[in-house]
Amino acid sequence: MVRAPCCEKMGLKRGPWTSEEDKVLVSHIEKNGHGNWRALPKQAGLLRCGKSCRLRWTNYLRPDIKRGNFSREEEETIIKLHEMLGNRWSAIAAKLPGRTDNEIKNVWHTHLKKRLKQNQANTETILQSTNCNSNSTDLDVLPSHQAYASMSPQPSSSDFSSVTDASVTTNSMSHVKGDDMDLSESFPEIDESLWSELPLAETTTSNMLSDLLAVTDESQAQSQFNPLETVELGYNYDSISTDDDMDFWYNLFIRAGGSAELSEF
DNA sequence: AATTTGCACAACCGCACCGCC
DNA sequence: GGGCGGTGCGGTTGTGCAAAT
CATH class of the missing domain: 1.10.10 (Arc Repressor Mutant, subunit A)
Known part of the structure; x- marks a missing residue:
């Protein structure tokens, strides 16, 4: 026909x-x-x-259409749903009230896909720097939490500004940045067992982050959270590609009782 | 200041599916 | 059961704007 x-x-x-x-x-x-x-x-x-x-x-x-930028939660939802459903934009849109399939498709192609590529590249770099033998770039051959990290959204610098605690001194990590960053020198030797010791992120990342941000008392934060968890949170959420990103996660690391010596990463 | 380039988003195109006759 | 029309969906293109040169 x-x-x-x-x-x-x-x-x-x-x-x-x-x-x-x-x-x-x-x-x-x-x-x-x-x-x-x-x-x-x-x-x-x-x-x-x-x-x-x-x-x-x-x-x-349509009157029920939600305009404006996508929130981090929405982006995270899109990434997870895309992982499950593939390019079924209308199915993904059905889970995001007020968002259209066209809009989601555009966001995916202009922001999220690019971010995934970058995260994948960064993950690869980290794997190389930790002597983890990985010649492949496929997500499915990474340890599950690292693969998940590569799929997770990256908070923007503006997102950080509202939650960064000014009382926490930061700057020592600001030099670690960009494409020319030499991770083999910048990061401490990480034992392979670190990854297996870290909690899996799939179900807890968002809750942990919001809990950690909600704690105002530093000693309370240190008693409730493992600094290594913040490292994992960072990698779950983010490739840590900008100074602001780095500062944000460093703040959380310190807040949770992380050693300032590691600021020499 | 003018031009070029890249990005974000709206709109279009073509195919597939579904329901009706 | 098959043809037809209407609609939905995903991929692609076009356009406007801002940043870079």
Whole structure:
């Protein structure tokens, strides 16, 4: 079956929608609903094809659409769901109220995919620096928690600003940064057993981080948290690719009782 | 200041699926 | 059961804008 393109008819407008067209479409749907998308543009007096109207409505004009940047939780959800569902954007969107499949798809291609690549590269570097023999770059050959770390979202610098405790002195790690960072020199020798001693992150990372951030008393934090856990949290959340990233996780490390000597990483 | 480049997002295209006749 | 029309979905392209040169 070969169907003619929906916009084959001459005279139908394409390209970006004007605010006037938006008004007409919204007004028509509010009054009449969208029973038949094909018939809608004619009924509404729009020089658009039904498909274009449907797309405009579902991706942009629907009243329940949530605008603005994705939160870290949303990004984390997308990454996890994508891991489970693959490129089934509509299925992923169904789990994120107010977000459209198109929007999620765009976020994935513009932010998250890039981040995963970077995290994967960083993980590889760390593995090399710890003499962990890994010639492969595939996520599925990494230890589970490291593979998970590579899949996890990276908090932005702005995210850190609200939670960084100014009372905690930081800066000694700021020199560790960027593409030219030599991890074999910058990080201490990490015994392979470290990874097996660290708690698995799959179910606890978010809760641990929020708990740790919620503790205001430093001694309480030190009694409740293992500094190594903060290291793992860092790698679960983040590739630690900027100075701010590094400072943020270093703060948590110190707060949980980590040794300042390790600031010489 | 002008031009180029890269990024983010909106919109389009084509195929697949589903329900109706 | 098969044809047809409508809709949904995922991949891709186009456009506008900001940053870089």
